Amino acid sequence: MKYISTRGEAPSLGFCDALLAGLASDGGLYVPQQWPAFTKKQIRAMRGMTYQQIAFAVLSPFVDGEIDDKTVRAMIDEAYATFRHPAITPLVQTGPNDFILELFHGTTLAFKDVAMQLLARLMDHVLAERGQRATIVGATSGDTGGAAIDAFAGRERTDIFILFPHGKVSPVQQRQMTTSAAGNVHALAVRGTFDDCQNLVKAMFNDKGFRERMQLSGVNSINWARIMAQIVYYFTSAIALGAPDRKISFTVPTGNFGDIFAGFVAKRMGLSIDRLVIATNDNDILARTLKTGRYEMRGVVATTSPSMDIQISSNFERLLFEATDRDPAEIRTLMGGLKQSGSFQIGDKALKAIRKEFRAGRATQKQVARTIAETLEKTGYLLDPHTATGVFVAARNARAASPMVTLATAHPAKFPDAVKSASGIDPTLPPWLAGMMQREERYEILDPDLAKVEAYVGSHSRIRG
Numbered sequence: 001m002k003y004i005s006t007r008g009e010a011p012s013l014g015f016c017d018a019l020l021a022g023l024a025s026d027g028g029l030y031v032p033q034q035w036p037a038f039t040k041k042q043i044r045a046m047r048g049m050t051y052q053q054i055a056f057a058v059l060s061p062f063v064d065g066e067i068d069d070k071t072v073r074a075m076i077d078e079a080y081a082t083f084r085h086p087a088i089t090p091l092v093q094t095g096p097n098d099f100i101l102e103l104f105h106g107t108t109l110a111f112k113d114v115a116m117q118l119l120a121r122l123m124d125h126v127l128a129e130r131g132q133r134a135t136i137v138g139a140t141s142g143d144t145g146g147a148a149i150d151a152f153a154g155r156e157r158t159d160i161f162i163l164f165p166h167g168k169v170s171p172v173q174q175r176q177m178t179t180s181a182a183g184n185v186h187a188l189a190v191r192g193t194f195d196d197c198q199n200l201v202k203a204m205f206n207d208k209g210f211r212e213r214m215q216l217s218g219v220n221s222i223n224w225a226r227i228m229a230q231i232v233y234y235f236t237s238a239i240a241l242g243a244p245d246r247k248i249s250f251t252v253p254t255g256n257f258g259d260i261f262a263g264f265v266a267k268r269m270g271l272s273i274d275r276l277v278i279a280t281n282d283n284d285i286l287a288r289t290l291k292t293g294r295y296e297m298r299g300v301v302a303t304t305s306p307s308m309d310i311q312i313s314s315n316f317e318r319l320l321f322e323a324t325d326r327d328p329a330e331i332r333t334l335m336g337g338l339k340q341s342g343s344f345q346i347g348d349k350a351l352k353a354i355r356k357e358f359r360a361g362r363a364t365q366k367q368v369a370r371t372i373a374e375t376l377e378k379t380g381y382l383l384d385p386h387t388a389t390g391v392f393v394a395a396r397n398a399r400a401a402s403p404m405v406t407l408a409t410a411h412p413a414k415f416p417d418a419v420k421s422a423s424g425i426d427p428t429l430p431p432w433l434a435g436m437m438q439r440e441e442r443y444e445i446l447d448p449d450l451a452k453v454e455a456y457v458g459s460h461s462r463i464r465g
């Protein structure tokens with residue numbers, strides 16, 4: 001299996017090289033040259049398998065033998081042994097046809113743990129095999145950072161630098177990034193938004209000299225392996241609800257478009273998915289784009305679901321690549337427009353293809369708060385604000401023909417203020433995080449200035465720039 005860039009001007013790579021590359025050298029994102037597919041019979045055979053067994057079946061075609069099967073299985077087992085639920089990502093029924101897919105049973109209480117625990121092991125393995133080291137740079141609106149720091153802390157072959165928007169993440173999210181005692185961990189608070197952080201990370205990758213000197217690697221969902229690991233829970237949950245002999249719909253709280261793109265890939269791989277619904281908060285650029293065909297950035301507004309306070313939705317580029325029948329020249333034009341004017345217009349054919357696959361809706365902060373309160377009252381289930389965004393949008397896009405699964409992307413205890421103000425309940429952190437809020441913080445505050453950020457990374461990575 002080769003991986004090609006959405007912009008068509010970077011070399012195609014095998015799995016291990018794409019894993020370490022993160023962003024392609026032409027600024028594009030790597031995708032598999034073709035989508036592997038399972039037959040109905042093969043999917044039926046996954047019934048009764050454990051999460052780990054299904055993960056191996058789903059990941060194997062992507063790894064394509066570049067890492068031997070025994071090692072991949074061992075990494076999967078180790079990664080998911082860190083989860084606190086035996087089902088890893090359990091389904092909870094909240095209505096006759098409504099389900100919540102709990103993705104927050106990992107160490108940092110967000111869906112990011114599912115991919116990150118595996119990614120860290122895969123990277124470590126490949127670096128060790130090659131006798132290499134890497135400097136990891138990542139941007140976070142709150143959850144990716146904590147999950148990456150937890151997964152990479154203390155690893156000998158990597159130094160990790162996480163950029164987060166100063167003052168714009170929840171106190172729990174911030175402590176998960178700033179209280180690590182590991183010497184290879186660096187939390188950088190950037191005076192700006194998540195989009196500024198993500199632009200800085202991409203700019204570091206696009207600075208060829210810096211990228212090579214520092215041996216940069218990425219852990220955001222620009223890295224194909226992140227998406228790959230997230231495909232698995234679409235399979236486990238759909239199979240538990242009757243796939244492939246029944247169609248299942250999913251609603252996904254969306255920001256950087258990685259999680260829902262994994263659902264799109266699962267469908268391409270033969271999973272019987274009915275509706276794929278994008279749920280946004282007030283930062284509704286994706287819902288607007290589906291409606292108008294115009295991707296148009298406006299200022300980011302701070303909401304009670306801060307992890308989705310995003311305007312530049314990186315993985316939308318992967319979808320555009322598919323919707324334009326994989327036309328890299330078209331992607332270069334669209335992304336050029338975005339860089340220059342903050343907007344682009346999707347062509348009619350591509351828009352039609354996108355609308356065929358996705359629906360979208362938005363929940364305002366008031367609607368999110370009401371959804372938390374009403375769900376608690378009706379079902380006894382306490383939602384976090386990101387999941388509540390999904391539940392609100394799911395209710396407007398469900399249909400009797402297929403069960404609707406909403407992805408629960410974070411635990412309510414990560415956002416106690418918003419949850420308490422909506423429900424009156426103060427969600428408590430699990431025991432392993434209980435002392436975290438009292439621990440001393442360690443982080444650097446920086447301006448959104450590429451030279452300053454590169455200077456910091458260059459002088460603190462064990463690979464000296």
Ligand SMILES: Cc1ncc(COP(=O)(O)O)c(C=O)c1O
Nearest residue numbers: 143254255256257258259307409
């Ligand atoms: C809790 C939570 N929900 C939803 C999202 C959106 O996921 P994605 O960026 O993959 O669309 C994020 C982060 O992006 C998140 O941290």
Ligand SMILES: N[C@@H](CCOP(=O)(O)O)C(=O)O
Nearest residue numbers: 140141142143144220221307
């Ligand atoms: N919501 C994310 C934003 C970054 O997303 P990623 O999936 O591309 O890493 C976060 O919590 O940081």
